[in-house]
Structures are given as structure tokens and as C-alpha cells.
Amino acid sequence: MPTRSTRVALIAAVLAIVLGVALTRSSTWRTRRPVSQYPQRLVILGFDGMDPTLTSAWMRQGKLPNMKRLAEQGGMYPLGTTHSAESPTAWA
Numbered sequence: 001m002p003t004r005s006t007r008v009a010l011i012a013a014v015l016a017i018v019l020g021v022a023l024t025r026s027s028t029w030r031t032r033r034p035v036s037q038y039p040q041r042l043v044i045l046g047f048d049g050m051d052p053t054l055t056s057a058w059m060r061q062g063k064l065p066n067m068k069r070l071a072e073q074g075g076m077y078p079l080g081t082t083h084s085a086e087s088p089t090a091w092a
Helices: 004-029 052-060 065-073 087-091
Strands: none
Touching (some): 052 065
């Protein structure tokens, strides 16, 4: 049989979780999303195994015109990788 302090702690934890869920749901379900003050959009394209040096060279040569246009409109930045440059760990 749990002690009184264990039961009180358990009841308090359950109430905190229920209250947190209730407050979260009520605030997201009943209110509209405010209009964003930032009209820009952000898109991040990541290509597994793509060499940024080769990509830049091919863009300059005109072999990747769509990538070049995207880079000119926004930017192109090479990303670092993890110590173990395997796809699952690097993307995570």
C-alpha cells in the first residue's frame, strides 16, 4: 500500500498533466492563429551525399539552372556534418 505522501504526489502529478493538456487544447482549439507579421517563407533543402563544391561549380557552368536561381533568390550554405558522417546520425 503506497504511503500518504506517495498518493498525494501521484494525485498532484496527474492533476498537473490533466491541467496542462486542458489548457493547451483550449488555447489552440478556440483561438485563431494570428496573422504573421513576417510574410517571408523559409525552405531548407538538404540533399544527402551532395558535394557543395561540385554543386557550386555546376551552377556556375549552367548545369543546375534551377538551383542557381534558388541560390540567387535566397542563399546556399554548406552544412557541417557529424563525426560519424553516416546519414542517420548526420541528419538527426
